[in-house]
Amino acid sequence: MAEITGDPKPAGDDAVLPFEVAPLDVRGRAIQMGPAIDALLARHAYPDAVSKLVAEAVVLAVLLGSSLKFDGKFILQTETDGPVDMLVADYRTSGAVRAYARFDAERVAAEAAAGATPGALLGHGTLAMTIDQGAYMSRYQGVVPLEGQSLEEVAHTYFRQSEQIPTRVRLAVGEILQRENGSLERSWRAGGLIVQFLPDAPDRMRQPDLPGGDAPEGSEVDDGEEDDAWVEAQSLVGTVEDHELTDPAVPVELLLYRLFHERGVRVFTPIAITEDCSCSRERISGMLSRFTAEEIAESIEDGAIIVTCEFCGTRYEFDPAEFSEPETDG
Helix, strand or coil, X not given: CEECCCCCCCCCCCEEEEEEEHHHCEEEEEEEECHHHHHHHHCXXXXXXXXXXXXXXXXXXXXXHCCCXXXXXXXXXXXXXXXXXXXXEEEECCCEEEEEEEECHHHHHHHHHCCCCHHHHHCEEEEEEEEECCCCCCCEEEEEEEECCCHHHXXXXXXXXXXXXXXXXXXEEEEEEEEECCEEEEEEXXXXXXXXXXXXXXXXXXXXXXXXXXXXXXXXXXXXCCCHHHHHHHHHHCCCCHHHHHCCCCCHHHHHHHHHCCCCCEECCCEECEECCCCCHHHHHHHHCCCCHHHHHHHEECCEEEEECCCCCCEEEECHHHHCCCCCCC
16 A cells, blocks of 8 residues: 555556545545557457447446455446447456457447447447356346446446445546557557545435436425535546546556545555456357257357357367267167
8 A cells, every 4th residue: 555645656557556535535446558458459340439338348347346355257248229239348356358349330330420429329228237256156236227328327327226335437448649660550548437435434425316207397306415525526536537547648646646635545556457358168168068969050060160259259169079969878
């Protein structure tokens, strides 16, 4: 644990940094992603609008999943009627992350021409956040509706409804152009920040009630009062601009110092993040071994069973004979 001074030593790209602002009863995590997010997106060659959405999902999954205190994984998944009808980001507590998107190319192109906001790309449906503690432990899942919202907005809804923890999330994605060997090279960057109000007294965590939707027109809704410390923390986070979250010249320690130096901010050991898929020949073979003979027969194409990982694009080829039932003596 270290207190940030005016000359903080940066943790660098692809490392999520936990922090605490004790006078405001705030804890959080911040990250800038560079090579890891660029490599992940390069695997898929998505349209730019889809790449930005995938990168936002990855950053959100990292910010949320890195709070887990046990071995397991955090899975963020959307299912919607939008041009990007499925989006999955999978974070393992080892720090490994992977992601993919399923989309309608024509609809994405149409939305891109119109501005391609995250809400328009996602459409209406649900976002599920799943905590998987392993094969012998039950899963925990929270599901919230997606109604043309951004991932930032739906994260706020999730914490308000499911966790009841005052939370603010910021996500940003951008590209950097650098001239190398006489040509311009593009690379993706992404960043994010999550702050949560966690006072010792639970009653201080009270948030304004959500509108019930049935109040008479013109009537006043009692919004309640938020704690002064949380109001201050939100105001400070509200000043963060997108470019500050992705600019390599503004490492997360410097950003946190800019935001909270008057109150004092402490940072903890960073957690390294890597772009890495968990697929393997053994895992897929185990999955195929549970198929029925009919399912195996339906999977054969040109005399082989070919499985391509949706996350990393690795192609696995199997001999159908590997999964045939052994003959028994009559």
